Amino acid sequence: MASKDHANSSHATFDLFVQAKTCQEVKQHFSELCRQLQLDSKDFRGFYTKLKERLNYWKAKALWTKLDKRASQEVYQQATACAQNKCLVLGAGPCGLRTAIELSLLGAQVVLLEKREEFTRNNVLHLWPFTIYDLRELGAKKFYGKFCCGSLDHISIRQLQLILLKVSLLLGVEVHTGVEYKGLIEPTGEKGWMAKLQPQSHPAAAFQFDVFISAGGGRFVPEGFKHKELRGxxxxxxxxxxxxxxxxxxxxxxxxxxxxxxxxxxxxxxxxxxxxxxxxxxxxxxxxxxxxxxxxxxxxxxxxxxxxxxxxxxxxxxxxxxxxxxxxxxxxxxxxxxxxxxxxxxxxxxxxxxxxxxxxxxxxTCMQRAENASLVRERRGKKILIALVGDCLVEPFWPLGTGIARGFFAAFDTAWMVRSWAMGVLDLKVIAERESMYQLLSQTTPDNTSKKYSLYSIDPTTRYQSVNLSAIQAHQVQHLYDVDKGSSLTIKLKDNRVHMRQDSMSGFNELLRWCQNNTKGYRNVNIKDFSQSWKSGVALCALIHHFRPHLM
CATH class of the missing domain: 3.30.9 (D-Amino Acid Oxidase; Chain A, domain 2)
Known part of the structure; x- marks a missing residue:
């Protein structure tokens, strides 16, 4: 009887969570649901799986079906593609939340910070057909029954934020509101990249990460990015x-x-x-x-x-x-x-x-646009990938309703970039690919993007009808690789007209360093070259275990 009462209680709490109409209500009911089901919301790797196992409720199962379908896409590699990455996302606007969802599906640990305590923006967004399809596939109608009924093709920013916040929490994203970001803290000693926060004592201030996504709005642009004004x-x-x-x-x-x-x-x-x-x-x-x-x-x-x-x-x-x-x-x-x-x-x-x-x-007619969408910064041998999404990347032209559609495209493109970085693609090539996609963003319309919405993924070739990921070459984005002066690892090309891959020595050193970084901490593994260090096979096993632990 007690077990039945416990189940009924968690079912009722889940209903309250789904129906919650404010940010604080969502967080409150989510915390209570975790308590009732004895779930640790910070257990990002196993959270969603355990939630499904413990919440045996028919209303929830309809939502799991939607989310499972998205999670089964090949690009996520069963949530292992970015399993070693720790991502900080700034801003709980629609684009920040949508990016956080994708990073979580890739298997990354995601912490999202939002300065405000509540969602208060009443303005209504026009939705392109693909955006409506995308949100429906994330279970939008489960959370907001009136979502795009009939011929309706719009939603208030506040309602959209609530939908995406609920999905984010269910997928294991750690969301903190009432926290103000004050800047990046460079690595010191054993500590990696961290964020300076207000209040300083906030638990998220101890979070160390290697990916930073700014979705903080048009007024906030991280150091290293330049904006230009477009005016008609x-x-x-x-x-x-x-x-x-x-x-x-x-x-x-x-x-x-x-x-x-x-x-x-x-x-x-x-x-x-x-x-x-x-x-x-x-x-x-x-x-x-x-x-x-x-x-x-x-x-x-x-x-x-x-x-x-x-x-x-x-x-x-x-x-x-x-x-x-x-x-x-x-x-x-x-x-x-x-x-x-x-x-x-x-x-x-x-x-x-x-x-x-x-x-x-x-x-x-006054719109801000970032000159570039991403960069890599390295201090004391520790790298961080930094990217922009939302209004701090490109401010939308309101009368055309382009903001949320292009914002979601940028979120997907950014997630694809993080995936490439996690898979070991050379840094400059990762940046060059992202900048190649960024060139297309301001040209996207419902007419020149793919109509096969069911095939959409973070892979840009599934969305853009014509995309050249090599439109910008690695040697053209050297200025977006920011390494501390005096570092022996500073990447330089003797001739800017030569592709990165043609600089064999630079490529050799970069690959060796990548192997060393991704096997750090494994016992009896000390990679110094590409010959003796690999003879026992232990180094290769460590590398495989780092990216695909379930295979070992």
Missing amino acids: KLAIGITANFINRKTAAEAQVPEISGVARIYNQKFFQDLLNETDIDLENIVYYKDDTHYFVMTAKRKSLLKRGVIKKDYSNAEQLLAPGNVDHVALCLYAHDAAYFSTGGKLPELQFAQNQAGQHDVAMFDF
């Missing part, structure tokens, strides 16, 4: 979120998937005549909130008093001191009211994370 003709964007009371009347109001002036001139002219609001386009999506995004013309913003003074410089024009926030709220309210035909009469602003009306205005 000024386009002023406004986003606004109103409370969705989920009444029958609200449900009847049709969404606006995207109306541009050139396709419906009468609508925009009537809007201008009645309200003095002049727009280029407007989108209305219904999710947790009533979400509106529009591109407004400068003259109408000046006329309505939203912008106080006219400046030719966009930064001055949209500076907080030059914007009347009350007038901005009225502008967004009137545009939303008119575009829905007055069928949303009780338009009350939702609150943002600061407790203010969730309305924002910014320059749509």
Whole structure:
């Protein structure tokens, strides 16, 4: 009887975990589930397997079927491809969480840090067909029943984060919220690469890792990366979120998937005549909130008093001191009211994370883009692979809804890079491949990527219709291999026009060092060359055991 009560209790907790609507609720119910099932959430290697064994619940089994199907892809090598890697992921936005999931499926130990305690972003994301398919295959509908029902092709950022957080935890990702990243700590003595955190006493501050993925948003870029600004003709964007009371009347109001002036001139002219609001386009999506995004013309913003003074410089024009926030709220309210035909009469602003009306205005056409997506840094003989995903790699162009789709592609490309690195591919070749893929990212559209979504994996050839992984050569990315000065291991090519593989001495030393690093700590193994050190066969056995322990 006690056993049955215990099972019922864990089943109820699992249901609460699945239905949880805040980040803290998710973590709370997950911790309770682990306690009831006597699971150690830090046992990343065996966590998911033990969870499936101990939670014998029909609702959970439907989810296991989804996750098992993804985990069975050949690229993961049954969660052994990156079994020796320790990865720190910064940022629990959709791209950071999606990257963490892939690294976990590869068998890596993954720790994810997020400064915020809660997910508060109401803005709604447009999803490309492959993104919808990808999320469904991760069990999105199990966590959020309304996910992309019928013709819906969007979801709020907050709901997407909750879905991916739940999947991450089930797969053994260690997630810490309320932790602020302050920079990397270089190796000293026996300690490897670590992170400086706030609070300093946080347990994750002791975590040593060899892979660092920044998904910290557009404002955070790790040292060593340069950004360039892409700017076109000024386009002023406004986003606004109103409370969705989920009444029958609200449900009847049709969404606006995207109306541009050139396709419906009468609508925009009537809007201008009645309200003095002049727009280029407007989108209305219904999710947790009533979400509106529009591109407004400068003259109408000046006329309505939203912008106080006219400046030719966009930064001055949209500076907080030059914007009347009350007038901005009225502008967004009137545009939303008119575009829905007055069928949303009780338009009350939702609150943002600061407790203010969730309305924002910014320059749509000013986008940041990283010059490179990855680099390798080495200090005191210890390497770390560093990569960018999400907004700190490429800021999206909001009106086209490219952010989450390209963000997921970047997450997959990054996971593929980590896999190559773990498999022993030379460092410069790993970087060159990643940069070759990065060149394609800004060109991807639903039309020029593969339509065979069921075949998608982190392998770029399954997604990009035409990808040349050698578009950038190893000798072209030497500047992305950062070695401490004076190190005898600094990689140099005598002639930049010569491919890395043609420098036989450099390749020999790199391979020897790779063998030494991956057999370190094995008894009676001391590799000094490629002849005497291998005669007994012990060194070869150690190398095999390091990557495929189940074979030995």
